[in-house]
Amino acid sequence: MASKTTKKAKPVETIKEEPIEIRRQMRLMQGNEAVAIGALDAGVNFFAGYPITPSTEIAEILAYELPKRGGVFIQMEDEIASISAITGASLAGAKSLTATSGPGFSLMQEGIGYAKITETPCVVVNVQRVGPSTGMPTSPAQGDIMQSKWGSHGDSPAIVLYPDSVKESYELTIRAVNLAEKYRTCVILLMDEVIGHMREAVALPDVANIRIISRIKPTIPPNWYKHYDENQKYLSPLASFGDGYRFNVTGLTHDQLGFPTNKKVEAHDMMERLRKKISYNIRDLVQIESRDMEDAKIAIFAAGITARSAKSAVAAARAEGIPVGLLRPLTIWPFPDDAVRKMLRNVDIVIVPELNQGQLIQELKRLTKDKADGDLIPIQRADGALITPLDILRVIREVH
Amino acid sequence: MASIPQKVVHEYLRHDKKFPHVWCAGCSNGIVLGAIIRAIAEMELNRNDIVMVSGIGCSSRMPVYIDLNTLHTLHGRAIAYATGVKMYKPNMKVIVVTGDGDCTAIGGNHLIHAARRNIDLTVILINNNIYGMTGGQASPTTPHDAIATTAPYGNIEPDFDICQLAMGAGASFVARTTAFHAIETQNYVKEALNHPGFSLLEVVSACPVIYGRMNKKGSAPDMMKAMRDNSIPLTAYEKLPKEQTEGKIIRGILRREIRPEYTDEYAKLCVRAQGGDNE
Ligand SMILES: Cc1ncc(C[n+]2csc(CCOP(=O)(O)OP(=O)(O)O)c2C)c(N)n1
Numbered sequence: 291m292a293s294k295t296t297k298k299a300k301p302v303e304t305i306k307e308e309p310i311e312i313r314r315q316m317r318l319m320q321g322n323e324a325v326a327i328g329a330l331d332a333g334v335n336f337f338a339g340y341p342i343t344p345s346t347e348i349a350e351i352l353a354y355e356l357p358k359r360g361g362v363f364i365q366m367e368d369e370i371a372s373i374s375a376i377t378g379a380s381l382a383g384a385k386s387l388t389a390t391s392g393p394g395f396s397l398m399q400e401g402i403g404y405a406k407i408t409e410t411p412c413v414v415v416n417v418q419r420v421g422p423s424t425g426m427p428t429s430p431a432q433g434d435i436m437q438s439k440w441g442s443h444g445d446s447p448a449i450v451l452y453p454d455s456v457k458e459s460y461e462l463t464i465r466a467v468n469l470a471e472k473y474r475t476c477v478i479l480l481m482d483e484v485i486g487h488m489r490e491a492v493a494l495p496d497v498a499n500i501r502i503i504s505r506i507k508p509t510i511p512p513n514w515y516k517h518y519d520e521n522q523k524y525l526s527p528l529a530s531f532g533d534g535y536r537f538n539v540t541g542l543t544h545d546q547l548g549f550p551t552n553k554k555v556e557a558h559d560m561m562e563r564l565r566k567k568i569s570y571n572i573r574d575l576v577q578i579e580s581r582d583m584e585d586a587k588i589a590i591f592a593a594g595i596t597a598r599s600a601k602s603a604v605a606a607a608r609a610e611g612i613p614v615g616l617l618r619p620l621t622i623w624p625f626p627d628d629a630v631r632k633m634l635r636n637v638d639i640v641i642v643p644e645l646n647q648g649q650l651i652q653e654l655k656r657l658t659k660d661k662a663d664g665d666l667i668p669i670q671r672a673d674g675a676l677i678t679p680l681d682i683l684r685v686i687r688e689v690h
Numbered sequence: 691m692a693s694i695p696q697k698v699v700h701e702y703l704r705h706d707k708k709f710p711h712v713w714c715a716g717c718s719n720g721i722v723l724g725a726i727i728r729a730i731a732e733m734e735l736n737r738n739d740i741v742m743v744s745g746i747g748c749s750s751r752m753p754v755y756i757d758l759n760t761l762h763t764l765h766g767r768a769i770a771y772a773t774g775v776k777m778y779k780p781n782m783k784v785i786v787v788t789g790d791g792d793c794t795a796i797g798g799n800h801l802i803h804a805a806r807r808n809i810d811l812t813v814i815l816i817n818n819n820i821y822g823m824t825g826g827q828a829s830p831t832t833p834h835d836a837i838a839t840t841a842p843y844g845n846i847e848p849d850f851d852i853c854q855l856a857m858g859a860g861a862s863f864v865a866r867t868t869a870f871h872a873i874e875t876q877n878y879v880k881e882a883l884n885h886p887g888f889s890l891l892e893v894v895s896a897c898p899v900i901y902g903r904m905n906k907k908g909s910a911p912d913m914m915k916a917m918r919d920n921s922i923p924l925t926a927y928e929k930l931p932k933e934q935t936e937g938k939i940i941r942g943i944l945r946r947e948i949r950p951e952y953t954d955e956y957a958k959l960c961v962r963a964q965g966g967d968n969e
């Protein structure tokens with residue numbers, strides 16, 4: 291199927307089952323493989339999913355690994371069932387994750403909203419492909435940046451992470467699981483098709499040195515338990531089904547105990563809680579990489595695989611004596627507003643390359659205050675090809 | 691059984707939380723809730739080990755009222771959420787309460803696949819032949835020619851036989867009764883909970899306020915009497931000539947068979963993956 295879509299597309303290699311000890315040593319590793327191992331290292335013990343290119347290797351590796359550790363792997367009947375199953379499992383106490391791509395990610399949106407309103411930890415990995423619709427299944431795109439924040443109806447603050455290398459895919463998968471547990475929400479890991487399928491030399495850290503966060507369990511007696519306890523700085527303890535707490539979970543707007551409510555005050559409190567647990571913790575959530583920005587007059591703002599091209603372009607331009615730097619979000623939502631504002635103030639021009647018709651650049655426009663801020667120059671393509679270092683270098687030379 | 695006093699039923703209700711409930715007077719949903727509670731009490735199950743999962747609809751409001759681990763999910767998705775719970779905690783009893791629209795329209799895919807897997811969930815499907823919560827639109831079990839707000843000229847679609855559907859998909863326990871038969875409902879809930887595998891209990895029920903009114907079925911008691919008069923036990927059905935069984939609701943345990951249960955199979959798979967031998 292895949293190979294019919296584009297002439298360039300290579301058939302997906304099946305991952306050979308190898309013992310995890312061998313996988314950990316310095317070796318060529320695929321991005322999707324790094325995600326699967328990251329999930330295991332983070333303590334994920336439940337995966338439910340539905341096959342879709344270019345994410346399928348994650349499911350295949352976990353189908354092989356999870357039963358060996360007594361974890362659960364289940365292939366569901368569709369992506370709606372997958373997000374539902376991981377949410378149910380999480381409420382029963384599991385650390386859960388699913389992996390998908392565009393069409394499946396679209397199907398999951400209602401369930402993602404449910405995990406968010408019920409404050410149930412889980413992780414959705416979306417290895418992006420060209421859309422809309424079936425698009426180009428084996429070609430890269432960055433078209434789901436806005437969907438990952440706004441895809442589900444209603445206001446639902448998002449945590450979305452975006453790696454730019456195989457190693458970082460591993461690290462951010464662990465971070466995604468940690469943040470899901472800590473903030474009790476559905477965290478999304480946005481991957482680029484190219485990173486999912488690319489192989490890079492990676493040595494994984496010793497598991498003993500990895501910081502793992504798990505949800506706080508309540509210690510109070512059951513009749514004192516509030517499933518959404520406002521007194522806990524918005525990060526409240528979470529009981530599991532079977533722990534004796536017998537709480538209620540609903541996707542209806544609910545009170546602190548988890549029962550449906552129509553009272554405006556309680557609805558307001560719930561919405562504020564969802565908002566504040568993200569917006570009051572920006573410093574913990576936002577991660578950026580800043581490269582050669584100290585004296586830069588031109589900045590590039592890019593994420594994922596496009597930032598990889600940008601890094602090469604920056605190095606080449608610097609060699610030509612052009613003062614250019616790169617700002618890269620590792621956390622794409624919440625957006626790194628402060629770092630972007632600072633960048634806009636300090637440079638004359640910001641080049642924004644992205645594999646879509648203009649999503650990141652909208653956020654930069656939102657943050658542009660006045661004429662003194664740097665001008666925004668877009669580089670956009672959504673045809674399944676990458677933006678190359680040369681594409682970016684040419685624009686750098688032009689604007690310099 | 692009637693031997694479970696009303697006081698016990700009250701002990702299982704979250705009386706201090708979300709009462710009064712949302713159901714109309716004369717609705718069958720409360721009868722089914724009572725039957726489930728009496729079954730659980732009679733079986734002396736530990737409520738900490740029971741999860742009740744539902745979708746969206748009048749029937750799916752049930753979990754809010756009962757003091758168990760309760761999960762009110764999305765329209766159609768109860769079985770998928772329940773699958774996640776059961777796979778992670780196979781020792782818990784997982785009950786799904788759902789409606790005809792919830793389970794056989796939007797959730798039909800999850801129903802057939804859970805039945806095929808034979809995962810040990812107890813699905814109690816309250817079939818009122820209509821979308822109650824949204825005000826009377828046609829469901830996959832709305833009878834041919836019946837009136838619904840989205841079938842104002844009469845329903846031209848044939849309706850599902852839910853039990854046949856579940857059996858066709860591989861459910862290993864399938865039973866049907868009506869809300870009139872409260873004790874039978876209670877007994878079948880018990881049988882279904884005891885069955886090691888996927889079980890589906892269809893409870894034919896009355897929505898007098900919407901379906902009944904639109905289709906001139908009379909008052910709530912009239913609809914109850916109709917359930918009594920229009921249904922026959924499977925044993926009688928098998929003996930009677932066809933003319934006398936035409937259009938009747940067949941009550942009884944329509945299938946009960948033991949076949950490999952999914953969480954058991956998964957546990958064996960784990961042993962194999964870990965190098966053990968369980969063949
Ligand atoms: C995705 C989605 N689509 C539609 C609805 C609207 N909706 C709510 S309940 C319902 C029908 C419920 O009918 P049924 O399952 O038969 O339950 P009843 O109310 O009759 O008990 C519908 C269509 C919804 N909540 N979510």
Ligand code: SF4
Nearest residue numbers: 713714717748822897
């Ligand atoms: S609308 Fe019908 S199903 Fe819903 S509560 Fe009223 S009587 Fe019951």
